[in-house]
Amino acid sequence: MHNEERNQRGVFITFEGGEGVGKSTQILLLAWRLEAAGIKVLRIREPGGTRIGEMIRAILLDPANTDLDDTSELLLYEAARSQLVSQVIEPALSRGTTVLCDRFTDSTLAYQGVARGLGLDTVATANQIGSHGLVPQRTIVLLHDIQEALGRAVEEGADRLEAEGLDFHRRVMQGFAQIFAADPRRVRLVQSQPEKAQTAEAVYQEVKDLFPQVKADDFTINEELLARVREEHD
Numbered sequence: 001m002h003n004e005e006r007n008q009r010g011v012f013i014t015f016e017g018g019e020g021v022g023k024s025t026q027i028l029l030l031a032w033r034l035e036a037a038g039i040k041v042l043r044i045r046e047p048g049g050t051r052i053g054e055m056i057r058a059i060l061l062d063p064a065n066t067d068l069d070d071t072s073e074l075l076l077y078e079a080a081r082s083q084l085v086s087q088v089i090e091p092a093l094s095r096g097t098t099v100l101c102d103r104f105t106d107s108t109l110a111y112q113g114v115a116r117g118l119g120l121d122t123v124a125t126a127n128q129i130g131s132h133g134l135v136p137q138r139t140i141v142l143l144h145d146i147q148e149a150l151g152r153a154v155e156e157g158a159d160r161l162e163a164e165g166l167d168f169h170r171r172v173m174q175g176f177a178q179i180f181a182a183d184p185r186r187v188r189l190v191q192s193q194p195e196k197a198q199t200a201e202a203v204y205q206e207v208k209d210l211f212p213q214v215k216a217d218d219f220t221i222n223e224e225l226l227a228r229v230r231e232e233h234d
Contacts, residue, residue: 010040010093011210012134014104016176017142018169019162020152022192022199025229026142027100029200029221030207034098037214042092045102047080050087056080061159068160074112074123078130081105085132105131106139106187110175111161115168120178136186138207141176142199144192196229197221 013030015023024045031041047057056076059065068076081104092099105127113123146169154162180187188206193199200221208214 008096010095010097010099011138012089012093012099012101012136013207013210014101014106014136014139015142016103016106016110016139018144018146018173018176019150019154020148021142021144022196023102023142025196026140026200026203027102028229028232029196029225030203031100032225033200033204033219034211034214036219037211039211039213040095040097042088042097042099043102044084044088044099046084046104046107047077049084050080052083053080056083061161063158063160063163065160070112070116070118073116074108074118074126077108077112078126081108081127081130082132085130085134089134090132101136104136104139106141106176106179109179110172114175114178115164115171137210139187140203140206141180141187141189142192143173143189146170146173196226 015027017023027043031043034041046053047060048054056079060068060073060076060080089099089101108127108130109120109123112118113120147166150162150166150169180189190199190202190206193202208216
């Protein structure tokens with residue numbers, strides 16, 4: 001009975017990377033692929049996803065909050081995460097829903113632990129509390145040219161983190177490299193390709209072992225589907 005219950009639990013996958021690397025697009029394409037195979041999927045983002053979490057997100061990303069202390073920043077992320085895990089993620093996984101999350105604990109390690117210099121051990125301890133001990137089964141880190149991706153991210157104005165200098169964002173990517181080196185079974189690096197469909201296929205190759213019921217030929221990314229992606233993001 002215990003094994004049956006465990007098998008019925010949903011799959012938790014997180015997407016990571018720097019600013020503007022295309023996480024939301026790839027989450028959407030993977031969600032549609034899984035849904036086409038009859039898998040129930042929930043797409044969420046961090047920070048946010050709950051009423052309280054969205055209020056915290058507004059504080060964290062407000063470019064006017066330049067005086068936000070680094071430790072306060074860390075604790076705000078963990079508060080939003082705790083709310084999201086307890087209110088949304090865990091109930092969904094318990095129902096058997098697959099959860100695709102735009103950022104999770106690895107972002108905190110990379111941004112606050114490495115780029116802010118708070119230290120990986122300190123942030124790992126905070127992550128354990130904020131995540132209620134929840135660990136993704138698979139994490140996709142999307143790689144893209146930092147300067148190009150950041151430029152794309154700030155086209156309509158930069159939030160507080162996007163407005164940090166290029167050196168900060170280079171340290172973020174160094175953080176993700178350290179996370180991958182420490183846990184390559186869970187964390188997978190995927191290089192963004194010029195064609196979104198190519199990147200989507202590379203992402204799927206890194207998670208398909210978690211979904212043996214999905215048939216590779218049952219889902220095709222065509223221009224009509226990509227147009228739907230653009231509509232979602234408008």
